[in-house]
Amino acid sequence: MLINGAPGNTINAEDRGLTYGDGVFRTLLMRSGRPVCWERQYAKLQRDCGALKIPCPSALILFSELQQLGKAQPDGVAKIIITRGPSARGYAPQAQSEATRILSVTPPVAYPAENAIQGVRMHACKIRLGHQPLLAGIKHLNRLENVLAASELQGRDMPEGLMSDSAGYVIGGTRSNLFMLRGNILYTPNLSRCGVAGVQRDRVMDWGKHHGVTCKVADLRLEELVQADEIFVVNSVFGLWPVCELAAYRRTTHPLAWKIQEWLKDEHH
Amino acid sequence: MLINGAPGNTINAEDRGLTYGDGVFRTLLMRSGRPVCWERQYAKLQRDCGALKIPCPSALILFSELQQLGKAQPDGVAKIIITRGPSARGYAPQAQSEATRILSVTPPVAYPAENAIQGVRMHACKIRLGHQPLLAGIKHLNRLENVLAASELQGRDMPEGLMSDSAGYVIGGTRSNLFMLRGNILYTPNLSRCGVAGVQRDRVMDWGKHHGVTCKVADLRLEELVQADEIFVVNSVFGLWPVCELAAYRRTTHPLAWKIQEWLKDEHH
Known part of the structure; x- marks a missing residue:
C-alpha cells in the first residue's frame, strides 16, 4: 500500500475521508503489473474529484505508483482512494487542504467460473x-x-x-x-x-x-x-x-x- | 487522541470508516474534564451503533478514555467516532470485524458572543x-x-x-x-x-x-x-x-x- 507515495498502511485520523466520507475511489484490475483500462479509470477519477472540487493527483503519479505496487502483485485488484485530506472539525472544506491518495493492490478474487x-x-x-x-x-x-x-x-x-x-x-x-x-x-x-x-x-x-x-x-x-x-x-x-x-x-x-x-x-x- | 485506547493519531487505511463511511460519531462538550450530558450522548451512540449493527464500546470505557483526554484539555470539544473496523474489500460487513474507536478532545470553539x-x-x-x-x-x-x-x-x-x-x-x-x-x-x-x-x-x-x-x-x-x-x-x-x-x-x-x-x-x- 502507498499513502501519498510512501509505503504504509495508516492514515491521519482527522482525514476527511474518514470523518465525512469526503473522497472518491476506484477499483480496477492490474494485469502484468499495469492498471487495466487506465485512461478510462483515470478520466472517471478526475471527473469524480472535480465534482467534489477535490484536487485530483496527476495520471502520471498514480500510474507510476500503481506500477510500483504491481511489481509485488502483477495481477490483482487495485484500489485508489482520493480524499480531501485532513482538516480540523467542521463540514466546510478548507481551501488549503491537500488531497490524500491511498493506493493498494491485493491478490485477484477467485469467483466461481x-x-x-x-x-x-x-x-x-x-x-x-x-x-x-x-x-x-x-x-x-x-x-x-x-x-x-x-x-x-x-x-x-x-x-x-x-x-x-x-x-x-x-x-x-x-x-x-x-x-x-x-x-x-x-x-x-x-x-x-x-x-x-x-x-x-x-x-x-x-x-x-x-x-x-x-x-x-x-x-x-x-x-x-x-x-x-x-x-x-x-x-x-x-x-x-x-x-x-x-x-x-x-x-x-x-x-x-x-x-x-x-x-x-x-x-x- | 486515543485510538482504541492507545495514544495515536492514525488509523488503519482499510478501516471501513474510511472506505465506506461505515461508522457513527458524536461531538460533545467537555467541562472540567468530564463529558457533558454523557448519559444522553452515550444512549445516542449506542442507538446509532445498533442501527448499523456495529458493536458499541461500553460507556465505562468511553467515559474513562474521555476523562483521560480531559486531563490535558478539561474544557473543550470531544469527538467520538466508532467504525465497524478494518476489513478486506467488499461492502458486506464481516462478522468477525472489531469496532474501531477514535476519541479526541480539542480546544473550545470561540464563536462570536x-x-x-x-x-x-x-x-x-x-x-x-x-x-x-x-x-x-x-x-x-x-x-x-x-x-x-x-x-x-x-x-x-x-x-x-x-x-x-x-x-x-x-x-x-x-x-x-x-x-x-x-x-x-x-x-x-x-x-x-x-x-x-x-x-x-x-x-x-x-x-x-x-x-x-x-x-x-x-x-x-x-x-x-x-x-x-x-x-x-x-x-x-x-x-x-x-x-x-x-x-x-x-x-x-x-x-x-x-x-x-x-x-x-x-x-x-
Whole structure:
C-alpha cells in the first residue's frame, strides 16, 4: 500500500475521508503489473474529484505508483482512494487542504467460473436508494447504502443484489452496473438521481455503438426488467456476469451477454 | 487522541470508516474534564451503533478514555467516532470485524458572543437531502451532503445553513437541529426520512414537557417556517442560537429561545 507515495498502511485520523466520507475511489484490475483500462479509470477519477472540487493527483503519479505496487502483485485488484485530506472539525472544506491518495493492490478474487457462464442469481434488495442528484454517478466514499444492500445478501446463495431507488426505479447491482436486452435494444438505468456510473458501463455502451445496437439510458422498473431477454451486470473486477435469476426472471442462455463479455476482455475497447 | 485506547493519531487505511463511511460519531462538550450530558450522548451512540449493527464500546470505557483526554484539555470539544473496523474489500460487513474507536478532545470553539444573543443569519441551502429512512436520524459518517451544504455558506456572513429535503420539507441546520415557535407550540422537523436527531433536540423537547409547551414533530415547509414567531437552532457545541434572519423571516427579540438557552446550560436537564 502507498499513502501519498510512501509505503504504509495508516492514515491521519482527522482525514476527511474518514470523518465525512469526503473522497472518491476506484477499483480496477492490474494485469502484468499495469492498471487495466487506465485512461478510462483515470478520466472517471478526475471527473469524480472535480465534482467534489477535490484536487485530483496527476495520471502520471498514480500510474507510476500503481506500477510500483504491481511489481509485488502483477495481477490483482487495485484500489485508489482520493480524499480531501485532513482538516480540523467542521463540514466546510478548507481551501488549503491537500488531497490524500491511498493506493493498494491485493491478490485477484477467485469467483466461481460458472458466475460468468451460467450466470448469477440476483437478489432484489429491499433497501431503496435515496435521490441525491449532486452526488449521483460519483463513486464517492459515502457507501452505507451499499453496505446495507450487501448485508441483505448474507446467508443467500446470490452473488449480487439489485438496488432500486425510492421512486421504484432499478439502479444497479450493489457493486456493479446493470443492463437489460429486450428486442434489439440495450437498456441501462438512468443514474442522474443516484447510483454509480462505472467504467464498464461506458464500455458496454461503446460496444453497442460499435455493433449497431441502440443503448438507451432509461427509468426502468423491476416489472419491466423481469421481462427482458437478457440481464447482465458488469464491473471492473469480475467483468460481466449474466443474471440467470432475478425475482420472476429466469434465463439459462445468454448469447449477447457472452459476446459483450468477450469484447470487454480486450482492454483496448 | 486515543485510538482504541492507545495514544495515536492514525488509523488503519482499510478501516471501513474510511472506505465506506461505515461508522457513527458524536461531538460533545467537555467541562472540567468530564463529558457533558454523557448519559444522553452515550444512549445516542449506542442507538446509532445498533442501527448499523456495529458493536458499541461500553460507556465505562468511553467515559474513562474521555476523562483521560480531559486531563490535558478539561474544557473543550470531544469527538467520538466508532467504525465497524478494518476489513478486506467488499461492502458486506464481516462478522468477525472489531469496532474501531477514535476519541479526541480539542480546544473550545470561540464563536462570536452575539450569535447566542442577537441570533444568526441563516442561509437557505440549495442542496436537497435525499430520503433514506434506514439511515435517517443516525449520526453516521456518510456526511457528503453536509459538506456540500456547508460549502454553500462559504463567503457568506451566515454562520448556519438550513437544509431541506427532496420533498421540500425543512430538516435542520448543516450541523444543528431546528425548532420554530408559533403561537404556543414548538415545532421541529420530522427526521424519519433524513437528517440527524441530536441530543439537544431531545433536550428541547424535554424542556417543552417540563414547561407545558406542546412540541410537535412535523413536516414543515420553508414558507411555514418563515411565518414563525421564533426560530432557533441547537447543537451540543454552541448550545442554542436564535435565528434572526432566514429568507423572508426577520426577528430581533427571542424571549422563548433565551429561556430555553438558559435551561440547556444546566446539564442535569
